[in-house]
Amino acid sequence: MSLQSTLFSGCSPSGTLTLGNYIGAVKQWVQCQDDYDGIYCVVDMHAITVKQDPYLLRQRVWDFYALYLACGLTPDKSTIFIQSHNPHHSELTWVLSCLTMFGEMSRMTQFKSKSRKHESTVGLFTYPILMATDILLYQTSLVPVGKDQVQHLEITRDLAERFNNRYGSIFTMPEAYLPTEGAKVMDLQDPGKKMDKSSPNPKSYITLLDTPDEVRAKISKAITDSQGRFDTGEELSGINNLVTIYCSLTGEDRSFVINQFEPQGYKVFKDSLVDVILAHLVPIQERYHHYKEDHSYLEQLAKEGCEKAMGKSKVTLDKVKEAVGF
Numbered sequence: 001m002s003l004q005s006t007l008f009s010g011c012s013p014s015g016t017l018t019l020g021n022y023i024g025a026v027k028q029w030v031q032c033q034d035d036y037d038g039i040y041c042v043v044d045m046h047a048i049t050v051k052q053d054p055y056l057l058r059q060r061v062w063d064f065y066a067l068y069l070a071c072g073l074t075p076d077k078s079t080i081f082i083q084s085h086n087p088h089h090s091e092l093t094w095v096l097s098c099l100t101m102f103g104e105m106s107r108m109t110q111f112k113s114k115s116r117k118h119e120s121t122v123g124l125f126t127y128p129i130l131m132a133t134d135i136l137l138y139q140t141s142l143v144p145v146g147k148d149q150v151q152h153l154e155i156t157r158d159l160a161e162r163f164n165n166r167y168g169s170i171f172t173m174p175e176a177y178l179p180t181e182g183a184k185v186m187d188l189q190d191p192g193k194k195m196d197k198s199s200p201n202p203k204s205y206i207t208l209l210d211t212p213d214e215v216r217a218k219i220s221k222a223i224t225d226s227q228g229r230f231d232t233g234e235e236l237s238g239i240n241n242l243v244t245i246y247c248s249l250t251g252e253d254r255s256f257v258i259n260q261f262e263p264q265g266y267k268v269f270k271d272s273l274v275d276v277i278l279a280h281l282v283p284i285q286e287r288y289h290h291y292k293e294d295h296s297y298l299e300q301l302a303k304e305g306c307e308k309a310m311g312k313s314k315v316t317l318d319k320v321k322e323a324v325g326f
């Protein structure tokens, strides 16, 4: 039996994985693989909180699965599965829904912003409960996410505490794990907004599957600063965001990068940033295409991943059912 603490995270197949998802989440997953019992999920049940084309959704689920592997997750170290394949997620979500206050959900800022762009379904409203389930089902200690998910981690902790107080200590209390650089990568065209894979403007994000020409074009058109500064002192400036991307991919210190490029100007910096991005993306894409060639292999891995996940989630769900009186 593993004595390592459990780490859980996932991305929603609601578009193509972006550089924001990679820097804010997936890169940390890969780094944590040796030190944690990692569980990584393609959260397709989250994706349907907004309207999806069923054919495209199924394609994206497998694209995500292949991308997780291509980014460096390996089934012998981690559990990698597809959320809708494990029915325990729906079961625990109902129980947690019956502990969640309407007012608590109404305070979720992601619902407020998403319901301006999409139909305000009950699923979109209660989606943080499904996320709490994902985390609590596996007795998770650590949840690597970007900054936008911190509020959902707080509600997860509130629900765990409420359940434990009412029914006995069953759930582990999880903590969010944010990267030091890149916890919120911003939109390349509007640095006031986070980079979002479901944005209608493809110039606003870089996906992990963009070609070198697409990356070059998007970075060359990315907003910088009208006065040509590198250190604008403003958190939400375009150049600040590009420097963040550079630092998080190279591991270099921010002031070192600014001092190096300030005398050379934006063009040299952007060319260098393109090289840095492609040095990450090209090998990921090569591995991705390799995995995509053999769909039955992916299906086999996902089946094994799901069996492993269900073995763990059943233990928690059985305790929950017993505790609530089922």
Ligand code: ATP
Pocket: 010, 011, 012, 013, 014, 015, 018, 020, 021, 022, 023, 024, 025, 144, 145, 146, 147, 148, 149, 182, 183, 184, 185, 186, 194, 195, 196, 197, 198, 199
């Ligand atoms: P959607 O628009 O469909 O909600 P999204 O791009 O916000 O998509 P998610 O699947 O919701 O992506 O997020 C997956 C993970 O990536 C989460 O941990 C989230 O915090 C992180 N993440 C998403 N966008 C960014 C970003 N711009 N910067 C850093 N981390 C991010």
Ligand code: LTN
Pocket: 008, 009, 010, 011, 012, 043, 046, 130, 131, 134, 135, 143, 144, 145, 149, 152
């Ligand atoms: N809600 C997250 C994706 C997500 C997740 C999770 C992240 C779903 N379940 C559990 C960490 C742990 C989002 O970014 N939309």
